[in-house]
Amino acid sequence: MTTLTDLAVRASGIGKVFPSAGGEVTALTGVELEVAAGEFVSLIGPSGCGKSTLLRLIADLDAPSAGELTLYGKTARQARLDQDYGIAFQQAALLPWLTVAANIALPLDLHKWPKARRDARVAELAELVGLTDFTGRYPDQLSGGMQQRVAIARSLAAQPKLLLMDEPFGALDEMTRERLQSELARIAAETGAAVVFVTHSIPEAVFLSDRVVVMSPRPGRITDVIDTRPGRARDEALRESPEFFARVTAVREALHGAPVHRANER
Numbered sequence: 001m002t003t004l005t006d007l008a009v010r011a012s013g014i015g016k017v018f019p020s021a022g023g024e025v026t027a028l029t030g031v032e033l034e035v036a037a038g039e040f041v042s043l044i045g046p047s048g049c050g051k052s053t054l055l056r057l058i059a060d061l062d063a064p065s066a067g068e069l070t071l072y073g074k075t076a077r078q079a080r081l082d083q084d085y086g087i088a089f090q091q092a093a094l095l096p097w098l099t100v101a102a103n104i105a106l107p108l109d110l111h112k113w114p115k116a117r118r119d120a121r122v123a124e125l126a127e128l129v130g131l132t133d134f135t136g137r138y139p140d141q142l143s144g145g146m147q148q149r150v151a152i153a154r155s156l157a158a159q160p161k162l163l164l165m166d167e168p169f170g171a172l173d174e175m176t177r178e179r180l181q182s183e184l185a186r187i188a189a190e191t192g193a194a195v196v197f198v199t200h201s202i203p204e205a206v207f208l209s210d211r212v213v214v215m216s217p218r219p220g221r222i223t224d225v226i227d228t229r230p231g232r233a234r235d236e237a238l239r240e241s242p243e244f245f246a247r248v249t250a251v252r253e254a255l256h257g258a259p260v261h262r263a264n265e266r
């Protein structure tokens, strides 16, 4: 039997209303979502459907207007205080006065890792994201894509049980993006971390995810959940398999079932 503490995320009846000059904006309504421990779930949907809002609520960066959220059975607030998850958002949000190494090490410093172990972990993560030669640089000496790789390394640093990622690969070139997708799939499988991942890319969602959650335009709701768990390794061959194309098509059709002409209304 699945108990509450087995669920990385449980969102029940979640709604979010923002006040705005022209009246209230209902960004989310009646969102029900369960993410199992170790499960990789992507949120996909037209621009403005509330994907980022939902992720921000899970991360306790904002509070829901309705419903309940728990992370491994804890309130979102308690999970944030306990640093139970790693975050990588669209903007790298690095500290400009710290080097790449020090930025990656931030969660480790918060967890008070001893220096030798911390330095070894930073070296391992820098290698993972291809920045070994740049650990002494400062963020403004890096390209946007490199800054994003630092943010991804930082989110993984303390080996969290849950990763919350909002289009972390959006700014990267296609080759780097695919390489980091493969790395993320491997890391998620090896560490057993659950991941909630926001993306606009159908192939990215299908490659990475066990389930793809399709959301509708405002007010954001979950309209479909598609099982994309591959019956094989998430390797390069998967991207070219008939099974992969079938799942990409299934997600595309689910997305187009939503009234896309309203997608850009704000």
Ligand SMILES: Nc1ncnc2c1ncn2[C@@H]1O[C@H](COP(=O)(O)OP(=O)(O)OP(=O)(O)O)[C@@H](O)[C@H]1O
Residues within 6 Å of the ligand: 018, 019, 020, 025, 026, 027, 045, 046, 047, 048, 049, 050, 051, 052, 053, 054, 218, 265, 266
């Ligand atoms: N702080 C805020 N105040 C008012 N409205 C907001 C706020 N944050 C988000 N919204 C509105 O809530 C809706 C959902 O926004 P959100 O950024 O979550 O969508 P999204 O699906 O992540 O979009 P995108 O794919 O473009 O990043 C939008 O209509 C947006 O304008």
